[in-house]
Amino acid sequence: MSANLLIYLDGKLVPESEAKISVFDHGLLYGDGVFEGIRIYNGRVFRLTEHLHRLYDCAKAICLTVPLSFEEMEKATLDTVAANNLRDGYIRLVITRGVGSLGLNPYQCPKASVFIIASSITLYPAERYEKGLELITCGTRRPNSSALSPQVKSLNYLNNIMAKIECLQAGCDEGIMLNDQGFVSECTGDNVFIVKNGKVFTPPVSSGALDGITRRAVMELLAEMGSPCTEAVMTRFDIYTADECFLTGTAAEVIPAVKYDRRPIGDGTPGKLTQELTKRFKVLANSTGTPVTYA
Incomplete structure (x- = not known):
């Protein structure tokens, strides 16, 4: 992981050390949220449209309102890759339910949170x-x-x-x-x-x-x-x-x-x-x- 890694967090690109979410976020408390893993090859994001469609379908299935439009999410993903000058690597796009109370009720979370990581990954030797x-x-x-x-x-x-x-x-x-x-x-x-x-x-x-x-x-x-x-x-x-x-x-x-x-x-x-x-x-x-x- 680069020391200069920039993370997209709710509309802003911030240094990795500043990319923090609340301990009251239901994504952390209950695993309430959805994600996508996406690859970057040779300066291109592989099957980005298909990944985003699946992400939005997953969010819809769990009654999670995505705070970004499809086009805004696509731009945020590409901008995060560009900001890190990453030409080959891996994207982790996460939508959490957001900050709420210490209870299961998802409707007590006013707004979902979005963060995007663009970095490297090695799954197997x-x-x-x-x-x-x-x-x-x-x-x-x-x-x-x-x-x-x-x-x-x-x-x-x-x-x-x-x-x-x-x-x-x-x-x-x-x-x-x-x-x-x-x-x-x-x-x-x-x-x-x-x-x-x-x-x-x-x-x-x-x-x-x-x-x-x-x-x-x-x-x-x-x-x-x-x-x-x-x-x-x-x-x-x-x-x-x-x-x-x-x-x-x-x-x-x-x-x-x-x-x-x-x-x-x-x-x-x-x-x-x-x-x-x-x-x-x-x-x-x-x-x-x-x-x-x-x-």
Whole structure:
């Protein structure tokens, strides 16, 4: 993190040391708010419009009034990137419920708060992209979709964090999370794909998977490659017996997985389709997106 990092906070760009929110903010007290993680490649913000649409949809789903228009949010995001002269990196855009009372009632929070961080991120070590990840099955299940929609990227990520702790304690970087019926949902922070007999599959969003922006981009690339992806309900058996497996996410991009619950996936090395897809995604990410205007 740069010592000169500038943060957008409720209409102003302020130094990181001055970017503070109240201890009475319901985003802190109750995890009441929504967020987006967005990537910057080669001076362009990747799929910014899609990310912002999802952000506003999430806010609407939890009855959170966004204090900025869509166009104002887009400008604030691009201005934050430009102010930090960041040409490759990561954006975390957060909307909290705002300051309120010590109670659950969100209507006692007069106005939501918005802050935007533009910095760098490294989710996995570089060698994992070359050699692949090892996965485990997490004991922590994804919540039932009728309790909390997986499409809401809320500030309460404790479910994912508890699963992540399991992975790290097992010496792995990632793990497969199952839904309450025991079907494959997603990883702690990524979507999961498998390749079997030349065909590509990923769990449907109805299984508790987030409809990821990178997930969508990868499905488009797969269609262009002549390997369209099919959404299919999966069990652990399907991953155990897959020829290839890879994960996708904004921070993770596309990364191979080569072992699951100590079983090698395929021959235990990144597969050819995964490697080709990774190359194509890098080209797409570095050649498209909303351009940033730098001073």
